[in-house]
Amino acid sequence: MVEHDHVEEIAQVLDGQATGRDSYVDASWRRCVEVYGMDPTSRVPAHIVTDSEFRTHREQADWMIGAARSSLQRLFRQVAGQNYVLLLTDAKGVCVDFFGDDRLVDELRGAGLYLGSNWSEDLAGTCGVGACIYTGEPVTVHQDDHFGSAHTGLSCTSAPIYDSLGQLAAVLDISLLRSPSPKSSQNLAMSLVTSAARRVEMANLMAASRREWVLRFSTSPEFLDVDPEAAVSLDGSGRVIGATHAATRMLSRGKGLIGEHIDSLLGLSVDDLPDLMRDRPTEERVVSLSDGGAVFGHAIAPQRPRRAQKDRSTPEKRAVGGVLATLAGSDPTMARLLAQAERLAPTHVPLLICGESGSGKTKLARAIHMASRRRGFVALDCAGAMPEQIEAALSAQPEPGTLLLRGVEDLRPEIVRALPALLDAHAHMRPIATSGHAPGALLSGETLPAALYHRLAGSVLELPPLRERQDLGWLIERLLGRRCGGEMRLTPSARSELMARDWPGNLRELGNVLDVACALAESTVIDLPDLPAAPRPREETLDLEAVLDACNWNMARTARRLGVNRSTILRRIRKEGLQAPQ
Incomplete structure (x- = not known):
């Protein structure tokens, strides 16, 4: 459709005339003109949020990205080779996760089908994500269904994702830069995106319901245990505390x-739930609906005994268990970090440790790998690694596992280009990357392309x-016990010296110092005297008193x-017996 005809059709909709398009398209066109004041002839480029805004959206969507990652990878494998791109946006329309053909990245970025793009209706006009957010329903906005002329070549099929309390949390979108003319060509895309x-x-x-009863439903016994259609979570009294959107439609009778x-x-009742567990054949697990119909039910018992009162402690106060608990003592920063790591461990969310x-x-x-209960663990040093080495290591791990990429800032250019495809081909391996750089430095210094950074x-x-x-x-006492045996101990003066050091080498330096001390100690x-001397910063070889005089x-x-730190200067002053002039 030429631009003039498109504008004429929009004018017809504004005059109340029927166009034969889906009603949500007509309604969106009217909002674009009457509410947002948009011009269909203007070729407004895609709106991309700033880096800081993107980080905020991404951090707030972490839990949802983790829940969606496996389904997105599965969906992308299903449409591989068909030039589809997958977008996961938050409830505000900002793309926080992305799967697409690396060969089309520049074209996709230009079309706004990329990380950080904002597809809310008031910015992008009529589009799949925006219409899905507005209606709360799956939609296809195909070619000239789009309001703005900049997007009329696209075909976008979007489905809403609701949280367990019934609130819109995200939109899953599958789009094409170019597609056949009939809108019906996207029927398969609609089926795939709604299922995902x-x-x-x-x-x-x-x-979210590991400690609660979960009741899952299916209209077919064959898929009940493997791919159910709906589910609710229940507290100990049988009260619904969470539900999927399909369950709300199936059971709510028009209310929540x-x-x-x-x-x-x-x-x-809740007492009947054990009769719906896996020890009975699926065809015998029939559940009656209030409207006289019936479905098949699968009950899953709480994984741990229920507590009388829900733990209301904050993440930094909540006890971290297992191997993660061995990594820190009483440090608030580490407590928060390890609580976050414990929650992320069983998910599929890729992690960057800096x-x-x-x-x-x-x-x-x-420790995160061990807490995840995944099986295979592959660790690779990024400096010097070649694509074939990574491919061989991943191919040797057929079961779900962890891929540790050490020093991701040292990746060769050929690895940077090949890694996204390798990760997609081995989606059962969860990547954990480490870096000595700050997260912002990895992006701002263009050490990693944005697409690969956000994939990792x-x-x-x-x-x-x-x-x-x-x-x-x-930490000193723990490492001393591990490296030197349980018999070694520190004098108060030796302990004070260790506590006062700056430790530029961190835990590795501390461990080396204790190894030397244990070897030199005669009892x-x-x-x-048993402690090796602390390394002195190069600048401190200067006459400290002269520098102090120069700085008044x-x-x-x-x-x-x-x-150096101010505390270092104070320690040196005391050690050298220096005094300020009167």
């Missing part, structure tokens, strides 16, 4: 499900350096001049 959205909702409900007792919705050299990035990655950094964990940790004393007691004994200015 349903699976994302199911995965989210299951992840949350807070309803299951026996008022179905022909069973921190200074020796701060424990690989140790944290291995589903969530970022930043390890604090040892000098900032409040559990240094605990089971480690004293000051201003500690902060002296520290900046020498490139």
